Amino acid sequence: MSLDYASVTAMLDAQADMMRSRLEPPPAEEMPLTVYDDEPMAGKAVRRGTEPTRKPERSRGTNQSADWPEPRPIAHELRPIPPFQPETLLPEVLRAWVMDEAERMPCPPDYVAAAALVALGSLIGAGCAIKPKQNDSWLIVPNLCGAVVGDPSTKKSPALDAGLRPLDRLITNAHREHDAARREYEGQMLIHTARKDAIEGRVKQQAKKSGQGLAEIARELGDLAEPETPKERRYKTNDTTVEKLGELLRDNPSGILAKRDELVGLIASWDREGREGERAFWLEAWNGNQHFDTDRVGRGHVRIENVCVSLIGGIQPDKLIAYLEEATNALANDGMLRRFQFLVYPNHRGWEWRDRSPNKEARDSAYAVFEKLAGMDAVALGAAPADDFAKFPYFRFGPDAQEVFVEWSTDLHRARIEREDNPIIRQHLAKYDKLFPALALILHLVDCVHRGITGPVDRDAALRAAAWCEYLEGHARRCYGLLADAGQRAAQALSDRIKRGMLPDGFTARDVRRNQWRHLTADEAVRAALDWLEGEGWVRPERTPENTTGGRPTVRYRINPALPRKQGDG
DSSP states (O other): OOOOHHHHHHHHHHHHHHHHHTOSSOOGGGSOEEEOTTSOGGGOOEEEOSSOOOOOOOOOSOOTTSOOOOOOOOOOOOOOOOOOOHHHHSOHHHHHHHHHHHHHTTOOHHHHHHHHHHHHHHHHGGGOEEESSSSSOOOBOOOOEEEEEOOGGGOHHHHHHHHHHHHHHHHHHHHHHHHHHHHHHHHHHHHHHHHHHHHHHHHHHHHHTTOTTHHHHHHHHHHOOOOOOOOOOOOEESSOOHHHHHHHHHHOTTOEEEEEEEHHHHHHHHTSTTOHHHHHHHHHHHHOSOOEEEEETTTEEEEESOOOEEEEEEEOHHHHHHHHHHHGGGTTSOOGGGGOOEEEOOOOOOOOOOOOOOOHHHHHHHHHHHHHHHTOOTTTTTOBOOBTTBSSOEEEBOHHHHHHHHHHHHIIIIIIITTOOOHHHHHHHHTHHHHHHHHHHHHHHHHHHHHOOOSSBOHHHHHHHHHHHHHHHHHHHHHHHHHHTHHHHHHHHHHHHHHTTOSOTTBOHHHHHHHTOTTOSSHHHHHHHHHHHHHTTSEEEEEOOOOTTOOOOOEEEEEOTTSOOOTTOO
16 A cells, blocks of 8 residues: 555545534534633533633522523533544554454454554564664664553453454463473483582592592582573563562563553552652653663562563543543653553444454464564664664664654644643653654564565555554543543533432532532532533522621522423422
8 A cells, every 4th residue: 555644644634524524513623622711620611612602600699480491411522533544554464353353343443453553562672673863872662551441341351352362372382382491491400400419429528538629529510500490481461560570571671561451540559659669660661671670678689671561451431530630630740641652542333243253364464473573583674783872673764754754753743742732632742752663663563574574664654653643642632631521521420410319409519519429529520510500501500698697698509490300309
């Protein structure tokens, strides 16, 4: 397939325009956001419209005789995302396999592709790197952190398993080879022990006699080398402590993949006080090219030449929202979530009955790529050998690919990061400086081992990397958009309680807050929810007259009688 930067971006824009034209009302990206600047951040109600939305005015005095408006639904629509285009994003050898796995489940192909790309990056790991500039020493290792976002019913875990399944064959083979090496090692150790015992026996006999010649026998004992303990090649771990992960990396300097079914708990744990050591370890692991030393009582000193970990797992939207709300209070933090550049939150595919045989030819071709990358010789594929300034073999962009990267990088920093108002989005996009070169190298090496080509990273790989970055930015904006819509989430939570008859007609903000319902625990959130529901015709504030003692009037909220509510509500 012939690709160029303009055609890739035009294709993505056209697809996005087509998607937007089908949405009523127009999606959030095309509409300015109006934020009520007179409220604290946690309680801001965000509205969308072609014109700035006026904040609803509170009614003054009683309004029981006024006609109620028709209550409008409190609906939350996810922000639109670029479509998944396998022809643009995936090399041909992976395309049919990814789509076949997704269609047979069925699940979004985004999930399977994300797992596969992160797994491929873990196989390459610190085995080789890329220098994105022609003269600079800037070096990037292609390990990636990825997360698939969706509700429990969206088949996140089966999709991750499908994308990572090529590693299972490698793990089985590595375990078999290690068992054979272990048996051979045990035989060698038996011989070594016998020789050592024999030499030590000679030392004792000679010492009982004249004592002469002991030095020569001792040298013989010193020259007796103990067989090296075989180390199993590890590709993946599901549950490990930082200390054990360090030992695995010591024995697997190219890196390893960590898979977690639920990522938010792991990420949130690194933000807690007293876990600074673990956080520092994982931050180094994201870089993939630094050494790390640990000293522990009982374990002694462990030196890791390359802390290189790829990470993949699932996240439920509600848990992601809770983490984002907590993380916004520490924007100066290093933001571990922003390091998950491979963050996908696709639209849910409706369930359909599917029962067909796997595409064996596509599966075998894709699995062969994983096997070849696991044992690749980067220098034989065109990488420059490691030297005094690069600790790994490394590739560079070819001339055409370099042009694509320079154009993309200029657009990223000048048109996207500098003009972005949301600090979290800015921080996330800033990490794409690693994402593009890492993806380009992974995609290039896939083509190298499949098509038998060698040399620098080519234009097709660079264009696919640019398309991936465009696609992943849309998904990141959808994920972080969950946080921006906090006022609407609070309104949805309150509207649900009203429909279920959990609040009486004439309730107060204090009645809501003291229940400590989810998304309605803070004063700002309750106020934002009430403002939103008032604007949509659900409730109407009614102030009681000031009493003779000069106390503050009580604001009670009347509920629109047109709303369907459960029997027995107040």
